[in-house]
Amino acid sequence: MLQIHISVSSLTFLDKLVDKWRAGSLWDNIDQFASSLGYENAAVAIQLAMIPWESTDDRDKFIGALTGDSPKGNSGQNYVSGTPRR
Amino acid sequence: MAGNSNSGGYRPSAPQNNTGISATGGAGSKNGQPNRYISGGKYGEGKALMQQQQGASMSAGPAPMAAPQVAPGTPAAPLPLENQLMSPTNNPMEPITAGVDFGPGPGSEALPNNISAETRGIDNTAIIKKYYPALVKATQLPDAPDSYKRFISYLSGQIGG
Numbered sequence: 001m002l003q004i005h006i007s008v009s010s011l012t013f014l015d016k017l018v019d020k021w022r023a024g025s026l027w028d029n030i031d032q033f034a035s036s037l038g039y040e041n042a043a044v045a046i047q048l049a050m051i052p053w054e055s056t057d058d059r060d061k062f063i064g065a066l067t068g069d070s071p072k073g074n075s076g077q078n079y080v081s082g083t084p085r086r
Numbered sequence: 087m088a089g090n091s092n093s094g095g096y097r098p099s100a101p102q103n104n105t106g107i108s109a110t111g112g113a114g115s116k117n118g119q120p121n122r123y124i125s126g127g128k129y130g131e132g133k134a135l136m137q138q139q140q141g142a143s144m145s146a147g148p149a150p151m152a153a154p155q156v157a158p159g160t161p162a163a164p165l166p167l168e169n170q171l172m173s174p175t176n177n178p179m180e181p182i183t184a185g186v187d188f189g190p191g192p193g194s195e196a197l198p199n200n201i202s203a204e205t206r207g208i209d210n211t212a213i214i215k216k217y218y219p220a221l222v223k224a225t226q227l228p229d230a231p232d233s234y235k236r237f238i239s240y241l242s243g244q245i246g247g
Contacts, residue, residue, distance in 0.1 A: 021229040032236035039240040043210035075233040
């Protein structure tokens with residue numbers, strides 16, 4: 001089985017490649033999981049965000065199965081344009 | 087008198103088998119141990135013991151199990167798919183978040199004490215500290231939502247950054 005391990009250095013490397021906030025990115029995943037599961041579950045949210053989700057729909061369905069609710073991230077004034085604001 | 091006067095008949099001096107059990111094994115009785123009259127007890131006790139033996143005959147023992155008939159070279163049959171990793175749940179009415187502290191169902195208080203993670207807070211802090219520098223940088227990205235910035239601010243308070 002493929003083991004996925006993202007270290008601090010690889011996160012920093014990803015950070016250099018990303019020049020703007022994008023839906024489905026690692027940062028967006030972290031935002032969605034942390035906002036949906038609760039900040040007190042930050043570690044779980046970060047680890048779930050590292051899963052290479054097929055699409056934001058798959059990710060959001062998983063969050064919906066966990067919480068029984070729609071994802072609560074990506075909220076605020078600087079939401080990603082083109083993504084429905086929740 | 088013709089013949090040997092000692093042939094036949096009861097000979098008290100000869101070796102006797104009075105136990106009712108074959109010395110060489112053999113098939114024995116199909117009903118198990120035969121009923122024996124036990125003397126020497128009180129009046130009527132022998133008859134009572136005899137009736138007791140007749141009412142509860144000794145078991146002949148369990149029948150041996152037949153060995154499964156498998157042809158040589160036949161591959162082993164696959165195990166039933168019950169209780170495998172990908173098997174359907176045995177508790178379809180139970181939420182998948184039962185036992186964790188978010189989502190529907192009971193929280194971690196429903197778990198046995200030996201399953202509860204006592205080091206959860208320590209582990210969480212270690213994971214947050216590990217990724218915190220990169221997480222902070224992402225707040226500077228254009229269009230980073232406020233929800234993400236609030237989350238990073240919360241983490242900052244947790245690790246004392």
